[in-house]
Amino acid sequence: MEIAGAVVLITGAAQRVGRAVALDLAARGAHIAFSYYLASEPWRDTADAIARLGVRSLAMQADVTRAADVRALAQATLQHFGRVDVLINNASIWLRKPALEISEAEWDAELNLNAKAPFMMAQAVAPHMIAQGRGLIINITDLSAFQTWPGCAHHAAGKAALVALTRVLALEWAPQVRVNAIAPGTVLLPDDADDAKRQWAIEKSALKRIGSPDDVARTVRYLIEEDFATGAVYFVDGGRSLV
Numbered sequence: 001m002e003i004a005g006a007v008v009l010i011t012g013a014a015q016r017v018g019r020a021v022a023l024d025l026a027a028r029g030a031h032i033a034f035s036y037y038l039a040s041e042p043w044r045d046t047a048d049a050i051a052r053l054g055v056r057s058l059a060m061q062a063d064v065t066r067a068a069d070v071r072a073l074a075q076a077t078l079q080h081f082g083r084v085d086v087l088i089n090n091a092s093i094w095l096r097k098p099a100l101e102i103s104e105a106e107w108d109a110e111l112n113l114n115a116k117a118p119f120m121m122a123q124a125v126a127p128h129m130i131a132q133g134r135g136l137i138i139n140i141t142d143l144s145a146f147q148t149w150p151g152c153a154h155h156a157a158g159k160a161a162l163v164a165l166t167r168v169l170a171l172e173w174a175p176q177v178r179v180n181a182i183a184p185g186t187v188l189l190p191d192d193a194d195d196a197k198r199q200w201a202i203e204k205s206a207l208k209r210i211g212s213p214d215d216v217a218r219t220v221r222y223l224i225e226e227d228f229a230t231g232a233v234y235f236v237d238g239g240r241s242l243v
Contacts, residue, residue: 001136001224004029007081009073011035011064011121012091014043016033016188017140019086020213021220022046026053028188028221033058033077033084035091056081064091064117076123083127083132086224087231089118089139089162099153114158119165126169130176138223139166139181139215141233143241146183163233169230180223185237187211206239 003025013022013034021034023046032050036043036059043059050057058080062069077084093104093113122137129135144152145159163181170179186201189210201210215236223229235241 001085001134001223003221006030006085006224007077007083008086008088009033009077009084009121009125010088010090011062011073011117012037013088014041014046014059014123015233017089017184017213017216018088019046019049021090021217023049023053024214024217025224026050026055026057029055030086031056031075031081033060033081035060035062035064035073036090037061037063064121064225065112067120067145070120070124074121076135077125078128084135086136086138087121087125088220089121089137092119092140092142094152094153096151096156098151102154110154110158111161115157115161115165118162122165122169126173126177130173133176135177136224137177137179138220139163139179141166141181141183143183143185143235143237146241166233167231174230178223178227180229180231181233182216182219182223183233183235183241184216185211185235185238185240187215187236188213204240204243205237206242207240209238211236211238 008025008030010022012018012159014036026032047059062073118139139162141159141162144156145163166179166181219236
């Protein structure tokens with residue numbers, strides 16, 4: 001699939017990695033629709049940055065764990081652009097707590113955003129992709145789906161479910177819709193990360209360095225353009241999954 005002229009819908013792209021992916025694709029001629037959760041997020045800055053690149057954009061506040069919001073987001077994108085070529089399920093949450101202390105609400109929050117929301121988004125756009133004869137869904141998972149991280153049981157369960165979902169949908173919706181996942185390592189530290197956290201992340205990488213959101217964006221570009229890739233997880237982690 002050509003990036004130029006494609007319509008890309010990205011959840012949670014007002015900031016951080018989602019924003020980087022959105023701007024990277026817009027710079028290559030893709031039209032971008034994206035959701036944000038809180039009005040306080042810098043979504044206007046992202047929308048303005050996309051517009052300055054000369055492509056069309058749509059920003060919409062949505063809680064993608066709610067079916068009504070998912071339907072509204074998909075419908076608004078289709079009405080604005082006429083189609084959806086690529087869906088990137090990027091919105092995520094990461095809560096940390098020992099397994100014995102995880103509440104029902106915390107479990108639901110993790111599973112709802114990291115597994116249910118991507119499923120509902122995919123379900124909302126897939127009929128249109130199938131009807132138009134092509135489409136791509138990219139799910140952003142992480143290494144907790146493959147490694148054992150104490151204190152992250154609920155998060156890991158959600159991301160592991162997303163990996164399973166990726167494989168099932170890739171087979172069920174082939175050949176019209178391709179479905180893949182990206183598992184980044186440390187590509188962007190939290191804003192409050194100190195030097196010790198940075199050094200820890202470096203040591204955890206086989207390449208002994210931290211990545212960047214651009215590493216994820218380049219992988220997204222590859223998956224859009226490589227039409228023979230489906231049902232796979234692409235690790236962009238500097239070898240952290242090996243350590």
